[in-house]
Amino acid sequence: MLQPQDVLKKYWNHDTFRQPQEQIIRSVLAGKDTFALMPTGGGKSVCFQVPAMMQQGICLVISPLIALMKDQAENLFKRGIKAIALTGSLSTDEISDKLDNCKYGDYKFLYLSPERLQQEWIAERIKELPINLVAVDEAHCVSQWGHDFRPAYLKIAVLKKMLPNVPFLALTASATKRVEQDITAQLGLVNPAVFKKSFARENLAYMVFEAEDKLYRICKILDKNPEPSIIYVRNRKSCHETANQLRSLGYGATFYHGGLREKEKEENMRLWMQEKAQVMVATNAFGMGIDKANVKTVIHIQLPENLENYYQEAGRAGRNGEKAFAVLLVNPSDIAVTKNQFIDVLPDRNFLKEVYAKLNNYLQIAYGEGIGATYPFNLNDFCRVYNFPVVKAYNVLQFLDRQGVLTLSKEFSESITVQFLMPSKEVIRYISLNPADEEMLLAILRNYPGVFDMETSISSSLITRKSGKTEQELLTMLQKLQQKEIITFKSRGSDSSLTFNEVREDEHTINRIAKYLEKQNEIKVKQFDSVIHYISNTSRCKSRLLLEYFDETDTVDCGICSYCISKARPAFRPQEAAQAVIALLEAAPHDSREIEDKTGLTAKETVYILQLLLENDKIKLNLNNQYTLK
Incomplete structure (x- = not known):
């Protein structure tokens, strides 16, 4: 009889499971609903992939992360396993064809987002498929007490009624006891078997250091630990700046963020994976499906938004079991800066109501209309017309997207891309001869250091604000520079599109969803307070502080974190x-x-x-x- 280890060896070339993978797999094979809490790097995907391969039929995987769905489907394909991901860019006919393939084409995995279940015809087609297991990834999204609540996850309970004899496996890397109970209730899990892996990482030393000169401290760390490292930064500008600074000091460094083209991502990833570059400087876009076992150091040079994200990113160090370091560098100004970036831009009910109403006016949607319509949309122009702060308005659009009121076609990208074709000294010479362009050019050079290396997305509103010029003056200058072959320049009229999933009903819509906004804001403030507590507490073991945050109370001092070392000095x-x-x-x-x-x-x-x-x-x-x- 085929055993789980046989499948693991055949397709993944591993001889043994990590705890508690095998117990979860056997629970699923026994037909039981199962809840699994496994920290990052614990191997959640194997828990549904192995049992699905051992049975007839297809495994339905529900995930909010399109990039991860595509990544897993591609990895399965490379292993000779047929998998389909219903991502957002597919037409209705393409989705229908793929569902036919699932029914008749010997496919083993179907990946889709929870929003797809809101389309009744898709739910009906799923009912026709030979489903052997439903795996709900990022299951904390079903709970309004979780850090990433998505109402579309509530629709998964409909599947439970449609497929009463199919086991459900709920997987998450972060959930408190309260969230765990909510997941069980909201998904309708029946007497689920519960498996939890400790968040403890005995080989990982959590370090918090005060550092006025963070670059100097980074260099000291890299010199002491020359093995592969990751440096997490908050934005694309910091990504380029930090990588360039390290390269100028003789370190092999590359970078990764969501704005890079696929070829650049692949090339930079290859340099780091093959250890031709010691350091990967990255935003949180880096990490999905990354499994490099010998990462020695993960350094954060800005405060994380919450400890869930920090634990996940820090946990990419030391997966080979050898001692590794998770370093957080802080200085006195960090708390105020981070609060300004994460907390002060949280929209309240009144701002939500105002942005929603103005959005409908901007797109000329009449009351009671708009459902199913798609509109080209430029975020910067919208915010300019109504004098909205861009980040705060974007947070409203993200919230409306998560609530299913509308759909953002993709993450916003800036509508202008620029790359300089001549060296910096020639650009400086041009500035000296053309003083009228000086303020705009200096604003570009100061805010986008990567413009000499690659096509770089720039914010026209930022440049015009910094230079005191109009958008038309900026566009005129860029066109002139392109004609002189000083730059390459591309401009798009819109930077995204919005699809409305329901009719315009201002009061009714806002009254229905505002309570979720208030709850999410409350959670984000508490999460940020936990980050501050983690960095500022100088009388407790850092590992214990993290474990207690994740409801593990039976803990001991780790002996290797910054607190434990300072205590031993x-x-x-x-x-x-x-x-x-x-x-x-x-x-x-x-x-x-x-x-x-x-x-x-x-x-x-x-x-x-x-x-x-x-x-x-x-x-x-x-x-x-x-x-x-x-």
Whole structure:
């Protein structure tokens, strides 16, 4: 009789399962509804892929992540397994053809988003398929107490009634006890078998360091750990800047973000995977399906939005079981900056109502109309017309998309792309000869450092705001520069499209969904508070703080995090430290960094000792900004 290990070996070339994969698989094979909480890197997909291959019929996989659906379907195809993903770009006829293939073509996996289930004809067609298992990935999305609630997930319960004899497997990488109970209830799971893998990573040292000069600290970390590393940043600009800074200092660095073309993504990924580049500088777009076992260090140089995301990204280090490091670099301004980026831009009920009404007016949709209609849409122009903050308005559109009121065709991309064809010194020369263009050009150069290397999306509203010019003046200048072959320049009239999934009913629509907005805002504020608690708590083990956040209370100090190491350090003795610094300066002048490195003092301790010695007239600063004895 075929065993799960046989399938694992045949298709995935692994001899053994990780805990608790095999128990989950056997529960599913026994026909039981099953709930599985497995942290990132735990191998969730194997838990439904193996049992599906052991049975007749097809496995239905529901996932909100289009990129992950496509990635998994392609990986299965490479292993000789037939899989189909119903992604957003398909026409009705194409979907119908693919569902016919599922029914008659010996396919083993059908991936679709929960929004597809809102189309009744698709749900009816699914009922005709020989479904052997329904796998619900990112199952926390079904709970309004989860960090990523999507009302479309509530429709999955309809499948449970349509397929009463088919086992359901709910999978998530992050869920509190309350969310777990909500998942079970909302999906209608019947006496589910529950499996939980601890969030503990015994080989992963969680480090939080204060750093005024983060680039310097990064270099110290990379020098000490020359193995593959990931540096997470918040935006595309930081991606290019950080990678360029590291390259200029002699480190092999590449970058990855959602704005790159597929060829660039693949090439940059290849450089890093083949270890021709030590460092991958990336936004959170990097990580889906990434499984490089020997990542030694994951460094965050800006605060994460929540600990769920941080745990997931940090967890990409040390998957080979060897000691690895998850480093978070912070400075005093980080909390205010991050609060401004994540919390201050959360829309309230009134802003939601205003944006929804103005959106319908902007697109000239009459009351009671609009359902099924698709419109080209330019976010920057919409925000300019109504004087809306762009990020805050975009958050409203994302929320309306998650609520199923409308569908964003894709993530917004900027409507202008620019690449300079001549070196920077020639551009500076052009600026000196054309002072009228100076402010606009400098705004582009300062905000988009990658424009010399690749086609770069730029925000026209940002450039016009920074330069004090109009959008027409900017477009005229760019067209002139293209004619002179100084740049390549492309402009699109719209940067996305919106499809309305219901008729316009302002009060009714907002009253129905506003409660979810308020709940989500409350959750996001609490999550951010948890991030602040994690970085600022200096009296608890970092690993324990993370585990307790995920409801694991029976924990012990890890012994390897920044807190545990600091606790094991000898007590700070100012007199001894001062003597050590004086002895060092007797040999030669040193700057503060050199003193910190050679004495083993922390940055704070070094500053304290230097101030003490300066106040007591023992040392002075020379013209090279080095300390020397008086």
